[in-house]
Amino acid sequence: MTSDPIERVVLTHLQIPFKEVFRISGGEVAIKDAIVVTLETASAVGLGESSPMAAGFGYSSDTPEGCWEDLAGTIAPSLLGQSVDSREAIAGLAGTWTASRFAIAAAETALWDLLGQARHATIAELLGAPDLRIDLGVESGLAVGLYPSIVELIKTIGAHLEAGYRRVKIKIQPGQDLELVRAVRQHFGEIELMVDANAAYTAADLDLFRELDQYDLLMFEQPMAAADLDGLAALQRAVTTPVCLDETAETLAQTEAAIQRGACRIVNLKIQRVGGLGPALAIHNLCHQHGVACWVGSMPELGIGQAHGIHLATLANCKYPSDLEPSSRWFVDDYTIPLVDLATPGIIEVPTRPGLGYHVDPVKVRRYQVRQQEFTTRTQG
Ligand SMILES: [Mg+2]
Known part of the structure; x- marks a missing residue:
């Protein structure tokens, strides 16, 4: 019921255009930024997304650049070697991160994906x-x-x-x-x-x-x-x-x-x-x-x-x-x-496979990525 320890964390910044400019009372945006967090163990892959809008949009002050710094600087390295066995364990880990909530959301949700797969349960x-x-x-x-x-x-x-x-x-x-x-x-x-x-x-x-x-x-x-x-x-x-x-x-x-x-x-x-x-x-x-x-x-x-x-x-x-x-x-x-x-x-529909039930398309990730960084405990071969 405990996930295997996290051996590798990959951060990928993607940019995909909106079909039309998205306008609200606080600003407008044409490109959607997201940072995908991939957590790999010996037996599973956990996925989460940090999804701030580009700087200057009206929802919040969180930006892709700031979230990248939080994820690469502190959150990703802190996840190596960790495993989770409960919602409380996820909350305990997330509670150690001083970072933008948009950055924390990506890593926290990826841990739920790992926990679901370890427990053979959907996130729902x-x-x-x-x-x-x-x-x-x-x-x-x-x-x-x-x-x-x-x-x-x-x-x-x-x-x-x-x-x-x-x-x-x-x-x-x-x-x-x-x-x-x-x-x-x-x-x-x-x-x-x-x-x-x-x-x-x-x-x-x-x-x-x-x-x-x-x-x-x-x-x-x-x-x-x-x-x-x-x-x-x-x-x-x-x-x-x-x-x-x-x-x-x-x-x-x-x-x-x-x-x-x-x-x-x-x-x-x-x-x-x-x-x-x-x-x-x-x-x-x-x-x-x-x-x-x-x-x-x-x-x-x-x-x-x-x-x-x-x-x-x-x-x-x-x-x-x-x-x-x-x-x-x-x-x-x-x-x-x-x-x-x-x-x-x-x-x-709600996916029925354990964990999140959605995967990443590697071809699409290569097409839209603007930056990628990995952290690992594995010895490079
Ligand atoms: Mg609203």
């Missing part, structure tokens, strides 16, 4: 997901960015909806909000619809959200700044639409403080933002205790990052469709076998 099973949820698969939601015009926004949503996505999430920012929601409602009728503001509003904007409250939206995602718990709580008191945390929910303590203040009714779980599956599970369980529903968000990540999200999204309290989408939705290509895809309209 290790997390404690109900069998029925695993069998049903994960509901995929369509997320779209900001567009220069409403016509382009409507066209983009229309082009994707036939894939059967279980809800639509649009981005808003001051000046591009009420009009967008009104137009999407008018055009698509009673679809499940939500908005994500990426922290672009303040408590001075309550009237705008009172108007948006009439459009029967699933939730307002991160309407205000991450630390503005008073503003979020004031908004939640003023509207019936649930407020959902994203950027605020960085740690268990911050999420708990927000729940205590009445600042949300829903929390978006992001493996990258919180530093791995263990911290995401802890936040999920806290929310469950407080009657706050969850769902799984994404950066979006490339294949291995999304695959870990698929397992997370099977947890009992994940009650809304996720931001997990097929590889071909965002990217010109992806590096996993299989590619992330919908098995039936709007549904992503």
